[in-house]
Amino acid sequence: MKRKSLYEISFDYAPIGISIVSPNGEFLQVNPAVSRMLGYSEEELLGANFRDITYPADVELNEFHLQRLLSGAVPSVQFEKRYIHKQGHPVWVSLQVSLVSDEAGKPQYIAAHIIDITDRKHAEDQMLEARAMYSLIASHSQDIIFYSSENGICHYISPAVEALLGYEPESLIGRPIQHLYHPDEVEWMMSGFQQEFKAVSHRFRHRDGHFVWFETTINSTRGEWDGVKRYIGISRDITERHHAEQALRRSENNLAQAQRIASIGSWEWDAEERSLVWSDEMYRIFGVDPVGFRPSFEQHLLPFIHPDDRDAFRRGWEEALEKGEFQCECRVLPQEGMGKYVRIQGEASLNRVGRPVKLNGTVQDITSHKWITMMLEESVDRYNSLKKYNMDAIVSISLEGIVTSVNPAAERISGYSAEELIGIHYSGLIHEEDLERTNGLFRTAVRSELTASAELRIRHKLGHTVELLVTPAPIYVSKRMIGYYIMAKDITDQKKKDELLRKSEKLSIAGQLAAGIAHEIRNPLTALKGFVQLMAHSSQYADKYLPIMREELERIEMIVSELLMLAKPQDALLREVDLAHLLEDVVTLMGAEAHLQGIELKLVPLSGRIAVRCDANQLKQVFINFIKNAVEAMPDGGTIRIETERAPEQTAIVRLIDQGCGIPEEKLRQIGEPFFTTKETGTGLGMMVSQKIVEHHGGRVEIESEVGVGTTVMVLLPAEPDKTEQAVMAELRG
DSSP: OOOOOHHHHHHHHOSSEEEEEOTTSBEEEEOHHHHHHHSOOHHHHTTOBGGGGBOGGGHHHHHHHHHHHHTTSOSEEEEEEEEEOTTSOEEEEEEEEEEEEOTTOOEEEEEEEEEEOHHHHHHHHHHHHHHHHHHHHHHHOSSEEEEEETTOBEEEEOTHHHHHHOOOHHHHTTSBGGGGBOGGGHHHHHHHHHHTOOSEEEEEEOTTSOEEEEEEEEEEEEOTTTOOEEEEEEEEEOHHHHHHHHHHHHHHHHHHHHHHHHTEEEEEEETTTTEEEEOHHHHHHTTOOOTTOOOOIIIIIHHHBOGGGHHHHHHHHHHHHHHSEEEEEEEEOOSSSSOEEEEEEEEEEEOTTSOEEEEEEEEEEOHHHHHHHHHHHHHHHHHHHHHHHOSSEEEEEETTSBEEEEOHHHHHHHSOOHHHHTTSBGGGTBOGGGHHHHHHHHHHHHTTOOOOOEEEEEEOTTSOEEEEEEEEEEEEETTEEEEEEEEEEEOHHHHHHHHHHHHHHHHHHHHHHHHHHHHHHHHHHHHHHHHHHHHHHOGGGHHHHHHHHHHHHHHHHHHHHHHHHHHSOOOOOOEEEEHHHHHHHHHHHHHHHHHHTTEEEEEEEOSSOOEEEEOHHHHHHHHHHHHHHHHHTOTTOEEEEEEEEEETTTEEEEEEEOOSOOOOHHHHTTTTSTTOOSSTTOOSOHHHHHHHHHHHTTOEEEEEEETTTEEEEEEEEEBOOOOOHHHHHHHHHO
16 A cells, blocks of 8 residues: 655645646646535545536626736735535635646646635624624614713714714713713612613703703623723603603502592402502501401402492492402401491403403492481481471472472361472462462562561461461572472460450550549549539630630540550551550540649650551550559659661651650569569569561560669561652542
């Protein structure tokens, strides 16, 4: 066996490919490395032309370098090209090619050293691709990409910085990146360079001065050759997201505040995990500290429910799991504070097969509402009881005068059923003689003017008259008057008793006046007797004495008439009366008794004619009673001054001013009470009857007194409108 030469050994075992190629391109000799590199066997390569396995795109480059060698332009050439592997993929190689010629300079063959550089080329391609991709991303990314040193000096920043912050990239190169941070965030942002933080929110300063919210991720890398640490940052504009997050936080805060104001807490129950999540308001409603407390249905929610309500609550909960909805009102027992009423509502989220997987809902504290409702119901019950069992009639009337409701007492007093009364106008019940006055009272009430109690008559369903004392009370709903309540007391029997009392008082006054009247009549009778005796002896005095006798007889007749009018029972008759004339009649009647006591009755009209609509006989009884009281209070004599005056708002005033002993203040407050009197022999009914008569005429009595000085009794009555002199004359002529 022939021993291989050193050259042959080197050729066969060389790690790089070695080939001998003829000037026309045919492989003359190849070593095993070439076969391994290209996938062909040595037999397949020998005799083959290198052009047949050269990558088509590299054939022209190969020919160019081959011609340079063959022309003697260069002795050797080095270039990179691609062969086609037997399996079809390209193989990058680096060729070191030399031309070997004979002594005459004629090309003999070409020697080529072949190195496989496929992996390197792939790495370069990937790097180029990465650089291209990075350049593309950096140039077109919506995010800011920057590259800085460890001390924050910017070495590169992407074009997006101009669109987002208004800076040209070149203006930031070489400057510290921290100059862009918000002053409050510089320190912890720079510390983040050491920690290589991810997704931190901060603010960059815009070129025009305002700050923009960004989210930045920073990573570090070390140079392959110099080992210097550098930082790569990617910053994304999150202004809209930040605003949305702020809006969300505001919404969450507003929701929490709304829940707190409305006392509504929210909850979520996971049916699979059987976990319960509460909102903050839930903890407040149940009086629980949220720290370290994890609510659950069995351990926490159910024990809070009042024992009497737990079964109903559990049934409602189970029903919610079946039907998808849940609602109940129950009592809860918080860990702190008093028991509460709550309204619990829930709605289930169902899976594909219709089974609930979650239950979401709310708990509302309705304690205040519940108490208000209970108080309202109690108030309604109290009102209904008051209305139903009240002995006085209670009738509600609309502003139009329509009866809208009545109580049983109104049915009993009027004789009509509720169905007959509701819907009719009130005027259908009023006595025809009181209708005009009642309409006036109603109009006054509707104008929201204060109206005192008044007496009026209605027609009973059976036809007889019923006397009522009515008191109006406005009905307000939402601060708007919608009608009136009329409280009516049946005073028919009381009126009869009052009438008997007045008659009794009249007879009492008449009896007490008898002595004075007898004295007053005796004087003219004595004169008449003397004149008759004189005329019996001679008729020559007839013409002289007859006029005097006539005057004395008329005086006797007037006194007796007044006495009879006072004592005789008469029906009440309201008519227009001149107040001064009425008082003159009273002074005439009381003058005799006053004269016996050494008292002067002085009538002083302070205004012109004052007309009042009244029952003259009843008012005379009032003033006789007041004058009689004044006379009895003046045992040492004096003057009783009687004044009449027209006051504003159509009011007539009568003042009776005496010079008597006066009334102590503690007794003055009791004047008018039944059977209360300051006199040893008094009945205590005179002042009460007098006040009732005045009140029946729509007036009132006021008394002022000072012990040792005297008493003033003031009677105020509604006055008729003042008439002109022509109207008065026309009335007189009529």
